[in-house]
Amino acid sequence: MRIKRIYHKIRSIFHWLPIIWGDEQWDSRYLFELIAFKLKLMEDHFNSDRAIVADAKKIAKEIHTCRLLCERLYLQEYDDMLGLVHHSIDFDDFVERLNRGQKTITCNLIGWTGNRWVQYEEYMIVQDLEYLFKIMKKHVRCWWD
Numbered sequence: 516m517r518i519k520r521i522y523h524k525i526r527s528i529f530h531w532l533p534i535i536w537g538d539e540q541w542d543s544r545y546l547f548e549l550i551a552f553k554l555k556l557m558e559d560h561f562n563s564d565r566a567i568v569a570d571a572k573k574i575a576k577e578i579h580t581c582r583l584l585c586e587r588l589y590l591q592e593y594d595d596m597l598g599l600v601h602h603s604i605d606f607d608d609f610v611e612r613l614n615r616g617q618k619t620i621t622c623n624l625i626g627w628t629g630n631r632w633v634q635y636e637e638y639m640i641v642q643d644l645e646y647l648f649k650i651m652k653k654h655v656r657c658w659w660d
Contacts, residue, residue: 530556544589551585554578557658568660577654584647593639 534552539545560566561575568574587593 544591547585547589551582551589554582554585558582560660561658566660571660574654574658577650578658581647581650584643584650587643588640588647591636591640593636 531552534549537545538549558575558578561568561571561578566575
């Protein structure tokens with residue numbers, strides 16, 4: 516039994532090694548990457564035959580939701596959610612409009628688009644953070660087997 520436990524611990528180290536290797540202390544995205552990885556391991560456990568708790572599938576769904584939120588927070592690809600690409604302005608077209616004297620129209624368009632995108636991104640980040648921690652606050656203490 517003790518050898519099996521040691522084997523499990525060594526295997527766990529190898530699972531975590533790529534995550535720890537890429538970890539940095541200067542950005543919260545790495546925190547969400549760590550949490551998402553741990554939640555993935557927990558989700559896999561509760562979806563497996565090893566789980567003995569009665570409502571393992573329900574717990575796995577809660578964990579899955581939190582994992583997806585963490586992944587969105589560390590990937591920060593909110594512009595893709597609505598098909599927005601905030602940096603897709605054609606530079607040649609931009610220069611051509613400047614040369615035709617449409618400087619104010621183009622600059623206002625770029626400023627408005629960029630500003631709306633930043634507001635949308637911030638709104639989505641705050642919404643995801645609130646929802647993630649709301650779920651965890653309510654359920655995390657019940658995620659045990």
